[in-house]
Amino acid sequence: MTNTQVTADPALSFEHISQVYGGSGGVERFVALEDVSFEVPEGQFIAIVGASGCGKTTLLNMAAGLAEPTNGTVLVSNKPPRSPNYDLGYMFARDSLLPWRTARKNVALPLEARKVSAAERKKRADEMLALVGLAGKEKQFPAQLSQGMRQRVAIARTLVSDPEMLLMDEPFAALDARTRLRMQAEFLKIWEKDVDAEGRTRRTVFLVTHDLQEATVMADRVIVMLPSPGRIATDLLVDLPRPRAHLVDEIIFTERFREIQHELFEQLEGAVASSADAP
Numbered sequence: 001m002t003n004t005q006v007t008a009d010p011a012l013s014f015e016h017i018s019q020v021y022g023g024s025g026g027v028e029r030f031v032a033l034e035d036v037s038f039e040v041p042e043g044q045f046i047a048i049v050g051a052s053g054c055g056k057t058t059l060l061n062m063a064a065g066l067a068e069p070t071n072g073t074v075l076v077s078n079k080p081p082r083s084p085n086y087d088l089g090y091m092f093a094r095d096s097l098l099p100w101r102t103a104r105k106n107v108a109l110p111l112e113a114r115k116v117s118a119a120e121r122k123k124r125a126d127e128m129l130a131l132v133g134l135a136g137k138e139k140q141f142p143a144q145l146s147q148g149m150r151q152r153v154a155i156a157r158t159l160v161s162d163p164e165m166l167l168m169d170e171p172f173a174a175l176d177a178r179t180r181l182r183m184q185a186e187f188l189k190i191w192e193k194d195v196d197a198e199g200r201t202r203r204t205v206f207l208v209t210h211d212l213q214e215a216t217v218m219a220d221r222v223i224v225m226l227p228s229p230g231r232i233a234t235d236l237l238v239d240l241p242r243p244r245a246h247l248v249d250e251i252i253f254t255e256r257f258r259e260i261q262h263e264l265f266e267q268l269e270g271a272v273a274s275s276a277d278a279p
């Protein structure tokens with residue numbers, strides 16, 4: 001089940017990436033990433049899991065054009081990453097909504113940067129809010145919404161500009177377990193519906209998470225990383241049915257789900273054990 005898929009035209013590619021901090025001026029040398037290579041085909045949902053400090057966010061920042069590797073090449077749609085890149089959508093743990101803006105105006109924010117007209121912004125923001133089940137809440141401020149609702153506003157904002165790729169860093173980490181599972185299902189419902197003429201999902205997703213269940217429930221493929229130095233331990237295809245948004249509550253109790261969790265957990269545990277053994 002190890003994934004060795006290489007496509008002619010990947011949405012995202014990391015080639016022999018290393019990231020080294022310090023090593024001069026008395027600052028101790030620290031290898032954050034060592035020879036990390038993988039490609040993400042267009043439309044794939046990939047999750048990166050691993051212990052704290054193994055370089056997950058650094059990889060995401062490289063894709064966003066916010067960090068440059070010490071060595072190696074990162075390509076986004078076959079081009080060097082750039083920032084800002086309006087073809088990318090971002091989602092983080094904290095919903096990062098602006099408290100002084102209504103739900104509608106928060107969702108419309110990425111469209112302002114693109115100079116979309118006010119009327120069109122309102123129309124598209126309201127459509128997205130309806131899609132995430134928040135019709136009628138357009139004029140509410142974040143403080144007037146529940147945490148789950150605020151996260152839905154954040155999903156709507158991420159998708160409103162129709163980005164080709166989504167970069168998500170612990171997007172549901174701030175939610176309680178029940179709400180998290182519901183938001184994962186709601187996100188999948190929208191993402192799985194968004195297909196091309198051949199029925200393939202259109203949008204590539206790069207998800208960084210600590211949560212093995214979240215990775216397995218949502219992704220097509222999971223990469224487990226080891227820390228010190230950050231490197232790939234395993235690369236696993238998740239052969240659970242798609243679409244699975246409507247199955248999320250059942251899938252987590254299936255035998256196959258448990259097997260995948262077990263395999264990922266063993267890799268992660270191995271990582272923890274090997275770093276504990278290190279001098």
Ligand SMILES: Nc1ncnc2c1ncn2[C@@H]1O[C@H](COP(=O)(O)OP(=O)(O)OP(=O)(O)O)[C@@H](O)[C@H]1O
Nearest residue numbers: 021022030032050051052053054055056057058059
């Ligand atoms: N500017 C920097 N200078 C020195 N070390 C850094 C710098 N940025 C990141 N690091 C180190 O690089 C390693 C990887 O960081 P990164 O944030 O990518 O890890 P992560 O896997 O996302 O961790 P977490 O799950 O805790 O968010 C960490 O050990 C971090 O301390």
